[in-house]
Structures are given as structure tokens and as C-alpha cells.
Amino acid sequence: MIEHVPVLLIALPILAAVVPTILGIRFDRVGWPVAVLGMLVHAALAVALAMTVLGGRRISYEVGGFLAPFGIELVADAFTAILVLLIGAVGLAVLAYARTAGPRTNSFYGLYLLLVAGLTGMTVTGDVFNLYVFLEITGLAAYGMVATGDRADAAVAALKYLLIGTVGASLYLLGVGYAFVGTGTLNMADMAEKLATLGYDSPLVLTAFGLVVGGLVVKIALYPLHTWQPDAYSTAPDSVSTLISALVSTVAAYALARILFSVFTVDFFLAVPIAQYALLAIASVSIVAGSLLAVTQTDIQRMLAYSSVSQFGLVVVGIALATPIAVVGAIVHLVGHAVMKGGLFAASGIVRRKTGVKSVEEFDGLADRAPIAAACFAVLSLAMVGVPPAVGFVGKWYIVVGAVRAGQWAVLAVVLASTLLTLAYFLRLIERMYFTAPDHGAGHDGESEPVGDAPVADGGQPAVSTGMVALIVVASITAVALGLVVPAIESALQPTLLEVLGL
Amino acid sequence: MIDLLLTRYNYLAVVLLLGIGLYVVIDSSNLVKKVIGMNVFQTGIFLFFITAAYVEGGEPAVITDGGGPYVSPLPHVLILTAIVVGVSLTAVALALIVRIYAEYGTLDETTLQQIDND
Numbered sequence: 001m002i003e004h005v006p007v008l009l010i011a012l013p014i015l016a017a018v019v020p021t022i023l024g025i026r027f028d029r030v031g032w033p034v035a036v037l038g039m040l041v042h043a044a045l046a047v048a049l050a051m052t053v054l055g056g057r058r059i060s061y062e063v064g065g066f067l068a069p070f071g072i073e074l075v076a077d078a079f080t081a082i083l084v085l086l087i088g089a090v091g092l093a094v095l096a097y098a099r100t101a102g103p104r105t106n107s108f109y110g111l112y113l114l115l116v117a118g119l120t121g122m123t124v125t126g127d128v129f130n131l132y133v134f135l136e137i138t139g140l141a142a143y144g145m146v147a148t149g150d151r152a153d154a155a156v157a158a159l160k161y162l163l164i165g166t167v168g169a170s171l172y173l174l175g176v177g178y179a180f181v182g183t184g185t186l187n188m189a190d191m192a193e194k195l196a197t198l199g200y201d202s203p204l205v206l207t208a209f210g211l212v213v214g215g216l217v218v219k220i221a222l223y224p225l226h227t228w229q230p231d232a233y234s235t236a237p238d239s240v241s242t243l244i245s246a247l248v249s250t251v252a253a254y255a256l257a258r259i260l261f262s263v264f265t266v267d268f269f270l271a272v273p274i275a276q277y278a279l280l281a282i283a284s285v286s287i288v289a290g291s292l293l294a295v296t297q298t299d300i301q302r303m304l305a306y307s308s309v310s311q312f313g314l315v316v317v318g319i320a321l322a323t324p325i326a327v328v329g330a331i332v333h334l335v336g337h338a339v340m341k342g343g344l345f346a347a348s349g350i351v352r353r354k355t356g357v358k359s360v361e362e363f364d365g366l367a368d369r370a371p372i373a374a375a376c377f378a379v380l381s382l383a384m385v386g387v388p389p390a391v392g393f394v395g396k397w398y399i400v401v402g403a404v405r406a407g408q409w410a411v412l413a414v415v416l417a418s419t420l421l422t423l424a425y426f427l428r429l430i431e432r433m434y435f436t437a438p439d440h441g442a443g444h445d446g447e448s449e450p451v452g453d454a455p456v457a458d459g460g461q462p463a464v465s466t467g468m469v470a471l472i473v474v475a476s477i478t479a480v481a482l483g484l485v486v487p488a489i490e491s492a493l494q495p496t497l498l499e500v501l502g503l
Numbered sequence: 504m505i506d507l508l509l510t511r512y513n514y515l516a517v518v519l520l521l522g523i524g525l526y527v528v529i530d531s532s533n534l535v536k537k538v539i540g541m542n543v544f545q546t547g548i549f550l551f552f553i554t555a556a557y558v559e560g561g562e563p564a565v566i567t568d569g570g571g572p573y574v575s576p577l578p579h580v581l582i583l584t585a586i587v588v589g590v591s592l593t594a595v596a597l598a599l600i601v602r603i604y605a606e607y608g609t610l611d612e613t614t615l616q617q618i619d620n621d
Contacts, residue, residue: 129581136588143595152606156615159599163528166541166592173585174521174548181555184575 005049006061006074006124009084012045013038013117017110024106031109036095038113042120043088050081056495060126069190075126078496079331082489083123083254086335090246090342091116093471097346098239100465101353103148111148115141115243119251128176128263129186131255132169135219139165142232142248149237157231164228168218175211178204179263188262195264200271209268209275212259219252222282222316223289226309233308234301238349241301242471246342249312250334257319257330261500266322279320284414286313291421298359300348303425304341307384310418311337317411318399324497326402328490333395336482340384340392343475347377350472353462363429365438374433376472381426383479386419391482513554520547532612534603538596545589552578552585 016038020031053059053076061074076084091112098112118138125131143165147158180186182204183194195205221229229249233241260268269276290310297303315337318330350373351357357366367374383390386397396419403412508515520543527540556578564573604610607618 129584133584133588136592140591140595143599147599147602152603153619155599155602155606156619159534159596159603162592162596162599163537163541167525167528167544170545170548174551177548177552177555180552180578186577186581 002048002052003059003061005045005052006059006076007063009042009045009049009124010074010117010121012041013113013120016041017113017117020106020109020113029104029106031106031112032095032099032104035109035112036092039088039092039095039116042116043092046081046084046088049076050085053081054078054492058496069185069187072130073126073187073189074124075188076124077500078493079254079257079500080123082331082335082493083251084120086250086338087116087119087123087247090243090338093474094239094243094246094342094346096467097242097349097471099467100463101237101239101349101468103237103239105148108145108148111141111144112243115145115247119247122251122255126188126262127186128179128188128191128259131259132173132176135169135172135252135255136166138248138251139169139219142244145240145244146232146236148240149235151235153231154235154237157228157235161228161232164218164225168215168225170215171211171218172215175208175213175215178208178211182208188258192263192265196267200264200268205264205268206272206275209264209272213256213279216252216256216259217282217316220249220256220312220316221309222286222313223293223309226286226290226306229308230302230305233305233345234299238345238352242342242345242349245304245308245345246338249308250338253312253315253319253330253334256316257327260319260322261327266501269322276320276322280317280408280411283313283316283320284411286310287317287414287418288313288421291418291425294425295421297425298361300351300358300360300363300429301345303360304344304348307422307425308337308341310422311341311384314396314399314415314418317415318395318402321399321402321406321408321411322501323402323406324494324501324503325398325405327497327501328493329395329398329400329402331493332391332398332482332486332489336383336391336395336479339475339478339482340380343380343472343479344377344384346468346475347373347380347472350464350468351377353464360429360432363432364436366433368438372469373472376476378430378433379476380472380479381430383476383483385422385426389483390480391486392479394483394486513550513557517547517551517554520544520550534600534610534612535597537612538593538600541596542589542593545585549582549585552582 016034019034023030059076062068063072063074115138118134118141121134122131122138125134143158143162146161147155179191182198183191185191185194198205218225233245287310290306290313294303294306294310297306315330315333318326318333351370354370357363383392386393400412400415403415524540524544524547528537531537531540556575558572558574561572561574562570564576607615609615
């Protein structure tokens with residue numbers, strides 16, 4: 001039974017995604033219950049998968065019964081399990097938020113389940129072309145979801161996201177084409193062996209590497225290929241930006257790690273050190289540029305989006321260092337960032353609904369007006385900066401230790417400097433929330449107009465439900481608690497890690 | 504060089520399609536033309552796969568005695584899938600464009616940016 005779980009994790013959400021649209025012909029508002037049901041099943045399957053593979057076991061499933069190098073293979077190991085658990089948990093949690101925050105159309109929940117299916121597919125697939133298909137399914141669902149809001153500029157942002165995202169995915173496909181021409185296979189494990197015999201320094205392999213990594217970097221949104229991200233995150237409805245900021249780039253970064261370690265392998269880095277340096281350089285530039293751009297933003301959600309550019313630079317540094325400790329750091333930071341950034345977007349959405357505050361200047365004295373949201377925002381910000389014992393600290397610590405052990409001093413300096421920059425843009429918010437009195441002269445002291453695009457409850461204020469508040473409280477607690485369980489995660493990952501890195 | 508161009512002209516077409524497509528996506532300020540550019544770019548990739556799969560005098564991969572050489576059907580299947588993906592993307596893109604036109608009454612990117620800044 002358990003060997004069928006990988007395929008059920010993809011097939012069930014895809015089937016469930018059709019249900020809201022079909023039922024929508026007869027009934028209104030069936031989308032949410034269907035999505036909850038679908039996500040509960042997905043999360044239960046994810047837990048079942050994690051219980052089996054976290055000990056170091058590996059599950060492989062041949063789709064349609066076609067044997068492995070010829071058919072499509074789905075593979076689940078400890079890394080997969082962690083990502084699938086994250087997708088299940090975040091997917092369920094954001095539904096609690098979307099219940100009140102909307103969008104409420106049936107088709108939205110169809111896209112929601114499609115996005116979850118696409119992300120899960122990217123995580124469990126062991127086939128490079130299948131990865132492309134799921135990359136595009138994820139993309140299509142994400143483009144549609146960004147445009148679901150009432151805001152007119154959301155459609156423009158979604159189209160920009162679509163054009164850049166498609167070029168990125170197409171570059172990935174072209175890279176797959178080069179690798180396929182060289183090896184004649186699409187199965188990751190098989191391709192890894194054949195690339196080694198082809199010779200890592202062959203121009204075909206190098207081109208394939210450049211195109212595949214380039215394509216995925218667009219999807220991860222590293223500087224300077226991040227331009228779709230701030231617009232998409234800041235114009236999308238709050239539920240959507242919470243979900244997408246937590247999962248989409250995260251799974252793309254996981255896919256990059258999968259391709260690097262399972263297809264090109266660490267030996268490729270040893271044979272072609274310039275590839276490793278190039279990736280480290282892109283990631284380092286992204287860390288610094290993302291932080292600097294975040295500091296200059298006035299809109300809260302745009303600031304959070306640029307912060308993601310910087311944090312994903314950090315994750316890619318961990319992946320590119322390719323030592324066990326750095327890779328653990330990258331995975332921990334990947335999961336931690338998803339919880340923290342999702343929580344921050346959700347909190348910023350609640351703040352906007354309660355007080356109408358959208359920009360950094362308006363955060364003055366926010367702790368009095370929205371105490372719970374302000375507290376959660378502060379906890380999540382500090383976790384993101386890397387204050388112990390939160391998960392943001394632990395992830396960065398592992399990456400820093402990895403950089404020291406690898407002797408990459410320039411990277412180490414960048415990572416440490418980025419912490420200061422992260423502090424710069426989050427501390428000014430905490431300072432404004434708790435230590436600055438609201439500016440009464442400007443005329444928006446707690447009486448600000450609620451934003452027009454939110455569903456309006458009885459009192460004329462946009463509704464903030466218990467579920468929405470619960471999400472940010474749970475995210476804050478998780479961000480701290482995850483930091484404490486990292487040693488357990490590390491020991492569960494250890495056997496798989498050594499195998500994947502070929503040590 | 505001339506010899507290379509005469510025997511490998513398919514790859515030349517691939518490079519041209521990729522270049523033209525990407526250039527239009529980046530440079531054109533008309534949103535519909537950007538989508539067309541995206542399609543041209545993808546067509547370049549389709550042609551790359553199909554060209555790479557071409558075998559001189561090849562037969563379909565139905566194995567018979569004394570047959571061959573056979574053509575791998577895999578690249579063609581991949582491109583069929585990629586074409587489907589491309590069509591879906593174009594459909595979503597055009598739907599978004601319809602909505603943008605209904606909201607703003609323009610499809611010019613620079614005009615949209617001016618409206619956004621005001």
C-alpha cells in the first residue's frame with residue numbers, strides 16, 4: 001500500500017481540483033469544503049509517507065507499470081517527505097485563513113488544489129521531463145491565483161509573472177533537451193550515470209547545466225531574475241500571497257537541489273569548480289541585492305517579497321556549498337523561511353484589514369491598534385533575522401558553519417552581512433510598532449479606511465476571523481519550536497544525506 | 504562554415520527562433536506581441552527536440568526482423584506534451600490580457616506603467 005502513496009499524493013489533489021468546478025454548476029461555495037477535504041487527505045498521506053521514509057528508506061513507484069529508466073519514476077526519500085509534509089501543512093493552514101479572507105469562488109479552490117498537486121509532483125518526481133510538466137502546472141495555477149483578486153493591477157502582475165515564468169521553464173526544458181541528446185534518458189538516476197560517462201566537462205553537459213539552473217533560478221526568483229515576484233506577491237489576495245510565498249519558490253529551490261545532487265551530482269562540482277563558484281556568486285549577489293532593495297521599500301508586502309529574494313540567496317548558497325552540514329542548513333532554512341514568510345504575509349494581511357495600514361511609515365504605534373498581529377509580526381521578524389532559538393537562526397548557523405568548513409570566506413562575509421541588513425529592515429518595523437507614537441497629525445490614527453477589496457462584515461470593517469489570527473499565532477509558535485527540533489530532523493536526514501551527496 | 508550551415512540549417516532556425524522570441528518578449532511594449540514572442544520562443548525549443556530526434560532513413564519503433572535503424576519516439580511525445588502546456592499558457596495569458604484591456608482600455612506596457620504611477 002505504502003508504495004502507492006507518492007502517486008496518490010499527486011492524483012488525488014488533481015481529481016479533487018475538478019470537483020469544485022463541476023459542483024459549482026449547481027451549488028455556491030462548495031469550493032472551500034472540497035479543498036479542506038482534499039488537503040486533509042493529502043496531509044494524512046504525507047504523514048504516512050514521512051513515517052515510512054524518514055528512517056532512511058526510499059520508496060520508488062513506476063507510473064503505469066513501465067519499468068524505471070523508460071517509464072516515469074516517482075521517488076520519495078527523507079528530503080521529499082519533509083517537503084511534502086510542508087506542502088500538506090501549509091496547504092491546510094492557509095485554508096483556515098482563506099475561509100474569511102477569500103477569494104470565495106469555486107474555481108479558486110480548484111486552482112488551489114491544482115497548485116498543491118503541481119508542487120507535490122515537483123517534489124516526488126524522479127524524471128526530469130515530468131519535473132518540467134509539474135513546474136508548468138504549478139506555474140499555471142499560481143498565475144491564475146495571483147489574478148483572482150479584485151485589484152486591476154493583479155492581472156498585470158499575473159501576466160508579467162506568466163511571461164517571465166514561462167521563459168524560465170522553457171530554459172529549463174531546453175537544458176533537459178541538451179541533457180537528453182547527450183544521454184538518451186530522462187530518468188534522474190539513469191541520467192546521472194550517463195552524464196558521468198559522457199564526461200562532465202563536455203560542452204553538452206555544461207550547456208545543459210547552465211540552462212537548467214538558469215531556468216530554475218527564474219522560478220526561485222534570485223536577483224536579477226526576481227522582477228516578477230514583488231508585483232505578484234503584493235497585488236495578489238492575502239491568502240494567495242501567503243500560500244505562494246510559502247511554497248512556490250521553496251519547491252523550485254528543492255527542485256534545484258534535486259537536479260544538482262541527483263542528476264549532476266557532487267562529482268560534477270568537483271570536476272567543474274567554475275559551475276559551483278558561479279552558483280555561489282549568483283546566490284551571494286542575490287543575498288545582498290535583495291536585502292538592499294528590501295530596505296528601500298515603503299510597501300510592507302513588497303518589502304517582504306524582496307526579503308524572499310535575499311533569503312533564497314541564502315538557501316542556494318547552502319545548496320551550492322554541497323557539504324552535508326550546509327545542505328541540512330539549506331533544507332532547514334527552506335522549511336523555516338516557508339513558515340516565517342507565509343506567517344509574515346498573513347500577518348500583514350490582517351494588519352491591513354484591521355487598520356488599513358499598508359506602508360512602513362504607517363506602522364507607527366501599531367502594537368496598540370492590532371496587538372496580536374503586531375506581536376506575531378515581531379516574533380516572525382526576529383525569527384527571520386536569526387535570533388536564537390528560532391528556526392531562522394538554526395538554518396543560518398548551519399549554512400555559516402558549512403561555509404567556514406568549505407573555506408568560502410567571501411560567502412561567509414556575505415551571509416553575516418545579510419543578517420545585519422535583515423535586521424535593518426525588520427528592526428525599523430518593530431521599532432515603529434512598539435516605540436513610536438502614532439502620528440495624529442496625518443489623520444490616519446486608527447481610523448484609517450479599510451481597504452476596498454476586502455469582504456466587508458457588519459460593522460463596515462473587513463472581517464478578521466479566529467482562523468486568520470490562529471494561522472499567524474501557529475506560524476509564530478512553529479517558527480520558534482522548529483528551531484528546537486532541528487537536531488532530530490538532522491539525524492533523520494543523515495542517512496539519506498550521505499547517500500544523496502555520494503559520501 | 505558554409506557546409507555547416509547547409510547541413511545543420513535546422514539548428515540555425517532553432518537559434519533564430521529562440522533569439523527572436525526572447526527579443527520580442529523583452530522588447531515589445533504590446534502585451535499581445537509579448538505572448539506571440541513567448542510562443543515563438545517555445546517553438547524554437549520544439550524544433551530543437553524534433554531535429555535532434557531525426558534519424559536519416561529511420562523507421563518507426565515497431566521492432567521487426569532485420570528492420571532499423573529505429574527512431575526514438577520519446578522526443579516527439581515530449582514535444583506533444585510541451586505543445587499542450589504551451590497552448591494552456593497562451594490561453595491563460597490571453598484571458599489575463601482580456602481582463603487587462605477591460606480594466607485599463609490599453610495593451611501598451613508603458614501606458615500601463617504610467618497609469619500605475621499616477
